[in-house]
Amino acid sequence: MIPLADRVIHATGWRRWLVAFAAGAVGALAMPPFGVLPALAVSLTPAVWLLDGSMKAGPSRRSGLKAAAGIGWFWGFGYFVAGLWWLGAAFLVEADQFAWALPFGVLGLPALLAFFPAFGFALARLLWLPDASRILAFAFALTASEWLRGHLFTGFPWNSPGMALGQNLWLMQSASLVGLYGLTFMALAIGSAPAMLATGHTRRERWMAPGLAAAFLAAMAAFGAWRVPSEAVANVDNVRLRIMQPNLPQDAKFNPRNRDAIMRRYLTISAVPAAEGSAPATHLIWPESAFPFLLHRDPGSLAQIATLLGPSSVLVTGAARMGEPLPGEAVGKFFNAIQVIDDQGTVIGSYDKVHLVPFGEYVPKFLDAAIRAVGLRQFVHIPGGFEPSESRAALSIPGLPPVAATICYEAIFPGQILPDGPRPNLILNVTNDAWFGQTPGPYQHFAQARLRAVEEGLPLVRAANTGISAVIDPFGRVVKSLPLGVEGAIDAPLPVEISATVYSQFGIFVLTATLVICLMALVARRRPRIIPGPGRTRVNAA
Structure with a gap:
């Protein structure tokens, strides 16, 4: 030793x-x-x-x-x-x-x-x-x-x-x-x-x-x-993505006084001409919680988006959403959502976040009263916090194959990102890592989201407020990206998915079988072994 x-x-x-x-x-x-x-x-x-x-x-x-x-x-x-x-x-x-x-x-x-x-x-x-x-x-x-x-x-x-x-x-x-x-x-x-x-x-x-x-x-x-593979995977026909990364500091992002300036910034960055010879974007993607107001209840902002979008193109954006109030309630429940807006300025699809961040997006009910009694709240400025969606459903986006939508840290949960029903063809992740500035946090978040693409055999499209935004193929290769702390937009095709991986089909069973076999072998080694015969010697005591 x-x-x-x-x-x-x-x-x-x-x-x-x-x-x-x-x-x-x-x-x-x-x-x-x-x-x-x-x-x-x-x-x-x-x-x-x-x-x-x-x-x-x-x-x-x-x-x-x-x-x-x-x-x-x-x-x-x-x-x-x-x-x-x-x-x-x-x-x-x-x-x-x-x-x-x-x-x-x-x-x-x-x-x-x-x-x-x-x-x-x-x-x-x-x-x-x-x-x-x-x-x-x-x-x-x-x-x-x-x-x-x-x-x-x-x-x-x-x-x-x-x-x-x-x-x-x-x-x-x-x-x-x-x-x-x-x-x-x-x-x-x-x-x-x-x-x-x-x-x-x-x-x-x-x-x-x-x-x-x-x-x-x-x-x-x-x-x-x-x-x-040595070569790039094929791309989905007639799909051209534009991912907008505004690089807004968090303190400005959720200040309602900045709403007009924020919208101008989004529109200006999104409208930058594509490289010469590139086809116009069919799908514009903005990051999580992109607005300090309720977009779906703001006709003026929806009209500006309609003017920005080309014919038959759509915007996919993170946005807080309020449901209809129940009888006797003044306001409805709030959801952290992804919304799909067409070239007429109409919200035509939505996905509500399932896995919320404790204390960031909501306060656990058993602590809510105590925390409010001392004047505290969750980080996000939403009355009462967000409500989780009850089920994970595929997001339907015109011109795209079925989408597994994830918001923020939903993308870090292996085996829990696909919706119920048929297998989707891509993973969409919109996020806002501005909370964590120029630290290792956004890099760690990006790496974990990227691994989901490999696990599931699906391309990943990621829009992040401050970065890292990227398009990733189903082998985990970065097709195109914007680094952390940079304002801009990237234009990229959408890679096709590959066949369902072993993990996506049998992952939990493979892991369980491996661990059970390992445990059985370890327990067997700890059991006393007796050599038959006079005196019967104990060879291995537990």
């Missing part, structure tokens, strides 16, 4: 927690926009050694589980603080109202999210054996905790470890088979395998797990290189 590993394994007290926090923080470097893949191994290897040390935490199983959960919490706290610090930027958009809460966003949310890896580390400790099988136990347990993080309490699968592999064009192709959580299992197993180099009892034990991890990573890259 090398001295470094020995010191980590035998660390106690605050030194143990400090090592765990630092190891987790290093792991954030593997996420976008940095993409330093070796940082994953630098983060996960000490985590395995720390769990080795939890075996010496006390004479009882309970004390060992408590030590493992503590290690997992500090590791997760470091990971989420380093990876999500940019959330604090949202509290400074209206600093006079929300700056006081900045520590709760920067430290409070990571502290809560850290309970998921705490659970994962404790589960891994239950399955722990002092051999190479603990690498699989670690990967299995943390993948289970990541799945829980993505589903419990509305879910928040942001920066799942699988994104370390999900931002490289070749490595991300495996998501077409196993999705984000499958990538997470692979990333955790590959990233933690180097721990064996310092703790294996024999040369074979030291090198087998890292060697298999390296071979598996190479196989993933080879599969990706084989899967991505």
Whole structure:
């Protein structure tokens, strides 16, 4: 055993927690926009050694589980603080109202999210054996905790470890088979395998797990290189997209006093002539919540849009929508929506957001009264917050194939973005990341949306207020894009979809079968094995 590993394994007290926090923080470097893949191994290897040390935490199983959960919490706290610090930027958009809460966003949310890896580390400790099988136990347990993080309490699968592999064009192709959580299992197993180099009892034990991890990573890259065609995919006939990126700061975007200036800006950028020889746009796309007013109830703005659009072209835009008031109510419910407007200025289609952002777009009902009692509200200036749509339906847009519409962070949920019914032909994502300025947040959001295209085998069209706006083909290749913090418009064709991927058809079953087989193998290794005969020797004790 090398001295470094020995010191980590035998660390106690605050030194143990400090090592765990630092190891987790290093792991954030593997996420976008940095993409330093070796940082994953630098983060996960000490985590395995720390769990080795939890075996010496006390004479009882309970004390060992408590030590493992503590290690997992500090590791997760470091990971989420380093990876999500940019959330604090949202509290400074209206600093006079929300700056006081900045520590709760920067430290409070990571502290809560850290309970998921705490659970994962404790589960891994239950399955722990002092051999190479603990690498699989670690990967299995943390993948289970990541799945829980993505589903419990509305879910928040942001920066799942699988994104370390999900931002490289070749490595991300495996998501077409196993999705984000499958990538997470692979990333955790590959990233933690180097721990064996310092703790294996024999040369074979030291090198087998890292060697298999390296071979598996190479196989993933080879599969990706084989899967991505050398030529561009075909484009949908008679479709020409124009995506407008206004690059408006958030404090200006939701100020009703700026409504006329905002509309002029949208119209001016959208009306810039296309490149010489390019066909006029058939579909103009604007980002999420594009107006500080209700567009569908503003005839003047609809008339301006009709003047902008060419014959038979349409506008697809994010916009708040108010439903009709119920009997006895003064106003209707508000929805964060995507609306389709034709060249006559008529709203001809709409999609209402299903997965709202807690505290950003609504306040959970059990906290609403308490929060209002002290004069607080959600970030978005909507009376009572937005209401979620009850079901996810395809968005019908003239001239386009069926659309899977997503608004903002709806695009980060693997396996949850397609509407009920027949498979759509493209994914549309409109978003407003201006809340987070020039930080890693918008890059992370873009990378996660891009991975959905690979998982589902569908092109992605993305319009973002401040960026990153793009058209992405079903293999995750960026056809055309506008960088973060740039005003402008891009003209691009719409790539065709490819056949439904293995993940889109059987994803949850593939992942479940893999994890069940892994768990069965780990449990079987922990069972005592008895050699028949006199004395019956116990070979492997649980």
